[in-house]
Amino acid sequence: MAEDSLRHNGFLSGLAVLLSDDDPRGVSQNSHLISYCDDIGNQSVERTLEHIFDLPYKSICPSGTSIDVEFIRSILRNQLPRFQLDPAVDSRNRDGMSIAKHGSGPDVVVIDDASICGDIKIIRKPLLIESLAEFSSARANSCVWKGKWMYEVTLETSGVQQLGWATILCPFTDRKGVGDAEDSYAFDGKRVSKWNKEPKSYGQSWVVGDVIGCCIDLDADMISFYRNGESLGVAFDGVRKMERGLGYYPAISLSKGECCDLNFGARPFKYPIDGFLPIQAPPSSRYFATYLLQCLCRLFEVQCLDKSESAYFEKFRRLKRFAPLKELFSSISRGICEEFFNLIKESEECAEYMAWDAFVSFLLEVFGAQEPHDYASLDQIIDLFLEFSGSSSLFQHVIVALSCSCKVAPIVLMECPYSGSYPYLALACHILRREDMMVLLWKSPDFGFSLEGFLSRKSPNKQDLHSLIPSVWWPGSSEDIGSESSMMMTMTALSAAVNKIEEMQQEVCSLVIHFIPPVSPPQLPGSVFRTFLQNLILKVRGADHKNPPSGVSSNSILVSLYTVILHFLSEGFSMEDFPGSMKGSRMNAGTDGGFLHRGGKRSFPVDLFLKADPNCIRTPRIGGSVNHVLKSYQVNGLETEKVFWDEGCMDDEDTRITHSTRQKPCCCSISDVDVVQTSKDNIRYATKSSKGTCSPIPERSAHVAAECSVRSLSDEIADKPSSSDQSETDFGYQSLQHLESVPMTNQLSSGTLREEELLDIMLLLYHLAVAPNFRQAFYYMTHQSQSISLLDDTDKQIRERSCIEQVKRLKEARNVYREELVDCVRQCAWYRISLFSRWKQRGMYATCMWIVELLLVLSNTDSIFLYVPEYYVESVVDCFHALRRSDPPFVSSAIFIKQGLAPFITFVVKHFNDPRISSADIKDLLLQSISVLVQYKDYLIAFENNKEAVRRMPRALLLAFDNRSWIPVTNILVKLCKGSGFGSSKHAETSSSALFQVLLREACVHDEVLFSSFLNRLFNTLSWSMTEFSVSIREMQESYQIGDLQQRKCGVVFDLSCSLARILEFCTREIPQAFILGPDMNLRRLTELVIFILNHIILGVDAELFDLAISYKGMLLLQN
Structure with a gap:
């Protein structure tokens, strides 16, 4: 059992390899080291071979035999018995399990088809599975009744999954699965529970990319679970003994859409647990394969000793001066490789296991997990292995293994900055820069799967964040947990x-974009990347429309892809050196900045809205569904149209700020001083403000941001910081940048990947994946602010109280608030790192500018505007507010709109009541944006300075006061009308607008029909809200226990009633003639309403109820 628990995750490097006495199976060799005490000087070839092959001193005697490939192989074959397992011992170790024969071959553990209840589909072999039914369960075809066994489950989704063990007698139904019977045991990290007939709290919450180890110890009758190699504790003890052949089966239950990858031992475990065996026996030749690759590693190290000129290696050479191996290197390396490939020819499963196990570890050891990487040695090794038959399959497995490692690799603080998926990505990038390797990946059926893996990023849970951010601090903190x-x-x-x-x-995606597949007729650069994007979006949109296809991609993949495209479009991307460069509406080489920061003439191809692919057809449009819009406006002639405009054309010439003007927009006018100061204030801003919001971490030099002009996606790869100092000419092979030219025409081909296409996809990715992340981030920011207030208030009460029992209860409450606050600070810090980096904010700002202008231009043509996808509007509005709420802010609120986003005000004002927009939700979104902005003085000034807002908004607000939109319109009107009436403050209201008050009065006076209709709806709504408020407070009085929902409902209705009353007060004060000289009904309704309100707040029982409601509202405010 000890033999199978061994795991060589990596090779010993440098001096450690040369001095190691460890046999791969733990058998010590006393004569392993060569003694140089009596023999200083150049050693013979025999001594060098002894070191390379880990042989005793002077075990190779000088002879006249030439050292060729066969000689090397004979040495290696003689070592084979050292690494062979004793069949009798191995049989005894595996005596407590059995595997039912299956079509996959002997001794292969798979899902037993006969055991499946529900619908489980294998997405990718061997065992990446997904539940297509509401609840699906299945068992493996192997059971255990004695010994210690385990299997691993890698989570592709993080919903309800029950993982564990069950006997064959445990029933599976559409409601009951693993853990729901007597001899059935499961762990569910979504609900943080263990299951054996009934749930009990256990373990930690899990996240996508977690590797769950399911272990059963039938010697001690216990079941335990591990998360990423860390024990969650014993879940079950007293597990019932079973007879031979009637043991416990690995079993899983999944909710609909849940997906996981099962590993019973067909691949090496990511986190093997000491003493536990895999259910499926690994290849017996794995130790010998590891030995062969260790020999090859030592061969390269000896070669490096000869080449090195460092003082360290010069000193080391005097201690161990090996014979030169230039003439023998080829024979030795080929002999080792021939033995290695002879091993993996046993079966495809053996090749996969070796690739995932020893070979990937070997490549990582040679290449290096950190910079500087050894590119030359890795290239030499790849060239060497590619000479052998079977190398293509081996490297395909390597690419998949690296991709899967990216999914599960967590960031470890002590390993930063070369942590998480970086080592695997760096190795994969260098391998894929070779033309032959990229072709190999492209031809593989796992191309999309592998690329998604490279774009995955494992998110931390609460416990992970504690390890990542052990020291926590916030302004005013007196805690001892950090500084x-x-x-x-x-x-x-x-x-x-x-x-x-x-x-x-970014480099992985760059390589895919540059790749030109070897097909006929020739394709253009970017075609492969476009196909990948289309397939990925199709999967995601399928899930979005409640018809989940197989293998729905995780949120992290979409976020990473959005980040990559944002970087390409904002920071720039080199395509010029490639045949058929990526095309935008305009190409100008030799300038600075990316597509989003080009000044001057802009254009957009309308055909992006009219594509015939499924993604485009199912996307809701401004004018409704595609079929609905097609009935109203035919697309004849639109497929080839482009819209053109000049940047800043919506602004007045005297206030216009563009990338071409002397004063740049916010995204391109940040000084070095601003960036340095922001960097210093990162932590301080995180919790200093009342919002408790997150702050960005700038990592991009500000002078780059200032260099904006007309530029295509070009030149930037040479400018941006590289992950290494190695130049491409030193790589020793033909780079993808020097592939053969493909004939191209000057005319833009439909196969050319356009920057506008990337922009279109980026907006959809933002809508699907990034916007929810921002909402989650702002939730934690708000919660953090509340927790700080609660903690401060509790500390104050503790100081003021003298009763011991009260102080005790307050301290208990304080501990709860403190833990919540610490968690929030860590969550906010993580979102600050992952979402609010400076270059991302710069790109988001430029995206808002670009899309707002595009939408305004398109809105001038009905036939095109109606086809605009709804997510264009949703994404630009959400992106705008995400930037506005970032803390510390991207820029101050005084210039946030003024220097680049003035058209945003124009857009929301023109379209919140646009009849062409069919979706009421989109209109509400625009109204809510106005409602949020007008409460801040700087943004209100921007509305007052906007011609469209002055001309359109007052009348449009009155028209929009209907049964659906009256709440956001009420919020806007009450903010504009502040300061007018008997309830106004003596001091000037910060968010009131004298200008809009005048405009509102004029709109009411000049359009009596509109005002009469508005006033009627206002009376009706106010009467309803006051009645509802009266009923709510009576229900609160009659209830024995008042719930939070009741309190909140009462508070909301009261606030709405007050706001409506303030608007009515504004109307009576500013337009008295409507009540004095207008219809008698207006004055009568006003009088009745005033009497009704007074009766409920100053007289009798209702007055007491009102006081009660106000006190509850005050308590609610304190609680929040």
Whole structure:
């Protein structure tokens, strides 16, 4: 059993390899080291071979035999018995399990088809599975009744899954699965529970990418679970003994859409647990394969000793001066490789296991997990292995293994910045820069699966964040769990790790974009990447429309892809050196910045809205569904149209700020001083403001941001920081950048990947994946602010109280608030690192500018505007507010709109009541944007300075006061009318607008029909709200226990009633003639309403109820 628990995750490097005495199976060789005490000087070839092959001193005697490939292989074959397992011992170790024969071959553990209840589909072999039914369960075809066994489950989704063990007698139904019977045991990390007939709290919450180890110890009658190699404790003890052949089966239950990858031992475990055996026996030749690759590693190290000129290696050479191997290198390396490939020819399963196990570890050891990487040695090794038959299959397995490793690799603080998926991404990038390797990946059926893996990023849970951010601090904190400086250092280290991973993901996508597949007729650069994007979006949109296809991609993949495309479009991307460069509406080489920061003439191809692919057809449009819009406006002639405009054309010439003007927009006018100051204030801003919001970590030099002009996606790869100092000419092979030219025409081909296409996809990715992340981030920011207030208030009460029992209860409550606050600070810090980096904010700002202008231009043509996808509007509005709420802000609120986003005000004002927009939700979104902005003085000034707002908004607000939109319109009107009436403050209202008050009065006076209709709806709504408020407070009085929902409902209705009353007050004060000289009904209804309100707040029982409601509202405010 000890033999199978061994795991060689990596090779010993450098001096450690040369001095190691460890036999791969733990058998010590006393004569392993060569003694040089009496023999200093050049050693013979025989001594060098002894070192390379880990042989005793002078075990190779000088002879006249030439050292050729066969001689090397004979040495290696003689070592084979050292690494062979004793069949009798191995049989005894595996005596407590059995495998039912299956079509997959002997001794292969798979899902037993006969055991499946529900619908489980294998997405990718061997055992990446997904539930297509509401609840699906299944068992493996193997059971255990004695010994210690385990299997691993890698989570592709993180919903309800029950993983564990069950006997064959445990029933599976559409409601009951693993853990729901007597001899059935399961763990569910979604609900953080263990299951054996009934749930009990256990373990930790899990996340996508977690590797769950399911272990059963039938010697001690216990079942335990592990999360990423860390024990969650004993879940069940007293597990019932079973007879031979009637043991416990690995079993799983999945909710609909849940997906996981089962590994019973067909691949090496990611986190093997000491003493536990895999259910499926690994290849017996794995130790010998590891030995062969260790020999090859030592061969390369000896070669490096000969080449090195460092003082360290010069000193080391004097201690161990091996004979030169230039003439023998080929024979030795080929002999080792021939033995290695002879091993993996046993079966495809053996080749896969070796690739995932020893070979990937060997490549990582040679290449290096950190910079500087050894590119030359890795290239030499790849060239060597590619000479052998079977190498293509081997490297296909390597690419998949690296991709899967990216999914599960967590960021570790002590390993930053080269942590998480960075080592695997860096190795994969270098391998894929070779033309032959990229072709190999492209031809593989796992192309999409592998690329998604490279774009995955494992998110931390609560416990992970505790390890990543052990030191926590916030302004005013008197806790002993951290300091400002230590938290700043931690965030800097984690930010560097995230940047490294993002840089590698950008390089992977860059390589795919540049790749020209070897097909006829020739394709253009970007065609492969476009196909990948289309397939990925199709999967995601299928799930979005409640018809989930197989293998729905995780949120992290979409976020990473969005980040990659944002970087390409904002920071720039080199395509010029490639045949058939990526085309935009305009190409100008030799300038600075990316597509989003080009000044001057802009254009957009309308055909992006009219594509015939499924993604485009099912996308809701401004004018409704595609079929509905087609009935109203035919697309004849639109397929080839482009819209053109000049940047800033919506603004007045005297206030216009563009990338071409002397004063740049916010995204391109940030000074070095601003960036440095922001960096210093990262932690301080995180909790200093009342919002408790997150702050960005700038990592991009500000002078780059200032260099904006007309530029295509070009030149930037040479400019941006590289993950290494190695130049492409030193790589020793033909780079993808020097592939053969493909004939191209000057005319834009439909196969050319356009920057506008990337922009279109980026907006959809933002809508699907990034916007929810921002909402989650702002939730934690708000909760953090509330927790700080609660903690401060509790501390104050503890100081003021003298009763011991009260102080005790307050301290208990304080501990709860403190834990919640610490969790929130960590969550906010993580979102600050992953979402609010400076270059991302710059790109988001430029995206808002670009899309707002596009929408305004398109809105001038009905036939085109109606086809615009709804997510264009949703994404630009959400992106705008995400930037506005970032803390510290991207820029101050005084210039946030003024220097680049003035057209945003124009857009929301023109379209919140646009009859062409069919979706009421989109109109509400625009109204809510206005409602939020007008409560801040700087943004209100922007509305007052906007011609469209002055001309359109007052009348449009009165028209929009209907049964659906009256609440946001009420919120807007009451903010504009502040300061007018008997309830106004003596001091000037910060968010009131004298200008809009005048405009509203004029709109009411000049359009009596509109005002009469508005006033009627206002009376009706106010009467309803006051009646509803009266009923609510009576229900509260009659209830024995008042719930939070009741309190909140009462508070909301009261606030709405007050707001409506303020608007009515504004109307009576500013337009008295409507009541004095207008219809008698207006004055009568006003009088009745005033009497009704007074009766409910100053007289009798109703007055007491009102006081009660106000007190509850005050309590609610304190609680929030």
